[in-house]
Amino acid sequence: MKAKALVLPPESRLQEVCSDACRALLEREFEPVWNETGRDYKAEELFDLVREAEVILTSWGSPALTEAMLERAPGLRAVGHAAGTVKSLVPRGIFARGVRVHSGAPRxxxxxxxxxxxxxxxxxxxxxxxxxxxxxxxxxxxxxxxxxxxxxxxxxxxxxxxxxxxxxxxxxxxxxxxxxxxxxxxxxxxxxxxxxxxxxxxxxxxxxxxxxxxxxxxxxxxxxxxxxxxxxxxxxxxxxxxxxxxxxxxxxxxxxxxxxxxxxxxxxxxxxxxxxxxxxxxxxxTPHIAGATVEGHLALMEAVAADIVRGLAGEPTAYEVNERMWDVMA
The missing domain is CATH 3.40.50.720 (NAD(P)-binding Rossmann-like Domain)
Structure with missing residues (x-):
């Protein structure tokens, strides 16, 4: 049975960070729940949505996952951030819950x-x-x-x-x-x-x-x-x-x-x-654009989603963040 994946970015953001190949991967490997609101979720909306999520995919504009939200998502196995740093996205306590965290920062x-x-x-x-x-x-x-x-x-x-x-x-x-x-x-x-x-x-x-x-x-x-x-x-x-x-x-x-x-x-x-x-x-x-390229951004969600698939299958990962990295990463 496919894992239910909550895809937080709205369509406008997905067009920037999720290619056609990415969408095909999500449909093939997960049961994706797409954001059809046309905007970023509010924190209180996400609080209600996380209950059945096994995987959560985020990007710029996605609300932060709080300890209270994690309490409501006992089946959560992985979070993938189609952007850079995850420090403002997830609490450090997420690792103690056994949830794996993946970031697009290497891309x-x-x-x-x-x-x-x-x-x-x-x-x-x-x-x-x-x-x-x-x-x-x-x-x-x-x-x-x-x-x-x-x-x-x-x-x-x-x-x-x-x-x-x-x-x-x-x-x-x-x-x-x-x-x-x-x-x-x-x-x-x-x-x-x-x-x-x-x-x-x-x-x-x-x-x-x-x-x-x-x-x-x-x-x-x-x-x-x-x-x-x-x-x-x-x-x-x-x-x-x-x-x-x-x-x-x-x-x-x-x-x-x-x-x-x-x-x-x-x-x-x-x-x-x-x-x-x-x-x-x-x-x-230049106006803080060193990491902003069309190709680089479009590859982000596919990179973290594919890495989640590898991690859940027990294979080596390339985009995973662990607690040992927390104090020295941006």
Missing amino acids: IAASVGEFCLAAMLACLRRLPEFGGGMRAGGWKIPGLKGRELAGSKVGIVSASSTARALIRLLAPFGVDAVVYDPYLTAEAAAGLGVRTGTLAEVMACPVISVHAPNLPATEGILTAELLARIPDGAVLVNSSRGSVFDEQALMAELQSGRFTAALDVFAREPLAADSPLRTLPNVLL
């Missing part, structure tokens, strides 16, 4: 990795400055010349899933990748094709990519002293969270024009209209 990480590579290449070739100069009516900028990524020393802050996606993409460039992560062993680093280093060493690299998760321990971890170690002419990419930086120190460094930065995330979002960052020619700005 989003692949999209973020591509973004970081693109940002590195754009900044190394000085595209923000060249593009700005041409929009202002100019042509070539005397003395300004791009650099190549191949063979560069690349510093990476955190060995998160997005960092690992970037590391895979960096392989053909033959870079010397140095990773700071207090949980990454030298043996594990070697398996990734990188080496471990101190945070000070990483921040002294000519190319730096920041992937630190948004945790109390990482807030302000990149201090003014560390930012001062960034070499002149370096490239800094941040696709993690703005809160990992000493914001005033970062602004001062960028206003000095010493290095180029690609910033996709900010301490306060959306970025203020009068932010000085908007005026700096050495800064490439």
